[in-house]
Every structure is written in C-alpha cells, then in structure tokens.
Amino acid sequence: MVRRIATASLILAAVFALGFWLIRDPVVYSHSLSSMHKLTIRTSPGPTSDQITLHVTYHYPPALGSFIVAEQIVNQPTGDLTFTSVVDPETDLQCVHDNNDIGFLLMYHSPTDDLWDTTGRSGGWHGSDNSIWQDRLSILRQKHPSIPYSLLPDPRKNR
DSSP states (O other): OHHHHHHHHHHHHHHHHHHHHHTSOOEEEEEEOSSSOEEEEEEEEOSSTTEEEEEEEEEETTTTEEEEEEEEEEEOOSSOOOEEEEEETTTTEEEEEESSSSOOEEEEETTTTEEEESSSOSSOTTSOOHHHHHHHHHHHHHHOTTOSOSSOOOTTTTO
16 A cells, blocks of 8 residues: 555656646757856746746756756847857856847856856855956957947846
C-alpha cells in the first residue's frame, strides 16, 4: 500500500512538472553569457493591454537550477521584440539590450561574475554600484556605438 502511494505521488509530481514545463511563457531571447551562465527572456501579458512583462532568468545549464528570476514591466513594442548581444573580449563585458527602445539592458562582467540589469535592483547583483556600470556602459559604447543606451535605463520607468 505504501509503495502504491509513493508511486502515485511520484507519477503525480512528474505530470505536474511536465505540465509546468509545457505551459511556461514563450522564450523571446536566449544567450549564453559564459560556460556556466545562460540568460533567458520570456514574455507574458503585462498589467495593462499596452504593457508586457519580461521574465529574466539567469541560470546554470541545463536550466533546472534557476539562479536569478526577475521581472520588468515594459511598454508593448510596436514591432517584434528583439534583443542584441555585444561581447567585448578586451574588457570581459557583455551587453544585452533590446532593439525596441523599451528600456531593457543587461551587462555581465565575467571576471567578477557580476551583472547589472534593468529589472529594478539598484547596482549589480553582487552589490556593485550603478556608477561602475555606467562607466562600463560608456566604455562599451565607445567601442560599440550600436548600443542604443548612453545612460543606464531607469528600471522604474515602466513600473
């Protein structure tokens, strides 16, 4: 009897996990930041009809152990939502930004394993100050003028 209950519980848990996996929001962008970290952005409807919610996941492959899950509410873009990644090997900086002027920016610094993004936290994920990230963005923009943001976007802009 105990064995049947355990088996039934295991099957129920597996069905629940599979259902959760299948009904997740669609992935609009995925990018490997390093051999240990991957960025995934999903979208869902926002609180109003002219907004969407970005679900930002920063995790270790194979994506089962999420490290950071954050959200940012942004205005619905007029076209398809797209993102671009810029990698600068000299500074070990990566920048992921939107191409729709919605205010999404993420920077990753591999030597410190630190990142900054626009999901609402002040400073980097490991406590680094916004001024450090602004300096890094300025350096990146000098080398990569295609980055559309000269200043760190205000994460509260669309909240």
